[in-house]
Amino acid sequence: MIGLLDDPVPHALGPWLGRSDRNVLLAVSGGPDSSALMHAAAALGAAVQVATVDHGLRPDSGPEAEGVGQAARALGLPHAVLTWTGPKPGTGLQDAARAARYRLLAAHAEAIGAGLVLTGHTRDDQAETVLMRLAAGSGPAGLAGMRTERPLAPGITLGRPFLALPKAMLVAWCETRGIGHVRDPANTDPRFARGRLRATWATLEREGLSPARLARLAERAARDDDALRVAAEQAFAAALRPAKNTDAAVLRLDGAVLAALTAVTALRCLDAALIRAGAGPRRLERLEALVLDALLPALRRREPIRRTLAGILIAADAAGTVSLAPAPPRRHQTTD
Known part of the structure; x- marks a missing residue:
């Protein structure tokens, strides 16, 4: 075991395998990253289970999933497709x-009593994620990339x-x-x-835009994102006002508290309020326009002021109370 933990691959995996008193599920596609995950877990003597998601998008996906199953069973590990x-x-x-993959893994983990699902994502995957989010105009939360957990x-x-x-x-x-692995042509x-x-x-x-530097950017953005999240949670708690019995569905905030916040904290505070009010997906640009250009x-x-975003009506009165509630359905105009 000491020799194994001197190897950077088992060394990275080892701390995860003893941290849950429930089963551990490995997500293994058959690529080199997840194959290393499975074989390192077996080398460490871990009692884990393995699952492969077959998206059915290529003729070879079924045989590849079964190939992972054969490799898992050869290692003494239960496997499911x-x-x-x-x-x-x-x-x-x-x-x-991607959404289907995580949905299927979560359902299978629940079925087998697994409290931890491990994937083989690498620093290169992190760098690609950050680059894609940078191209999409993401803020710190997006540039933080994938979290370790x-x-x-x-x-x-x-x-x-x-x-x-x-x-x-x-x-x-x-x-x-000599561990065989497949390469997904979609990559x-x-x-x-x-x-x-x-x-x-x-x-x-x-x-100079290397995977290592992009991964470091993700680490720095994650630190900032964590600090901003805490500040926004505290601001939201300070701004939240009790619901009125006559309309408990309306979320009310103290506008004076919001107006005193920094721009970035106000953005996150209002985003938290929108989520609480049942908002749908929100684009950062539209949230910025609402909060920075109009509401504050x-x-x-x-x-x-009255504005609508992601299915939520945001209104502020002259006394400084901000209310959020589901927007009424739009009226369809008809002509004779």
């Missing part, structure tokens, strides 16, 4: 596939033990040990954003 069934979207396919479902944590390791290390680890498919970005790495690295100036001038 989780199949994404039903119609597939014509646009946003990779996002939908996050809630996956109630009572279930998603963990990424290899997030600080370069992909090349895991590929070499598998090849040195380099120019139809998808990740595939197009991967084709630019050589150019980006020549300019109105509060500071003590002027009433």
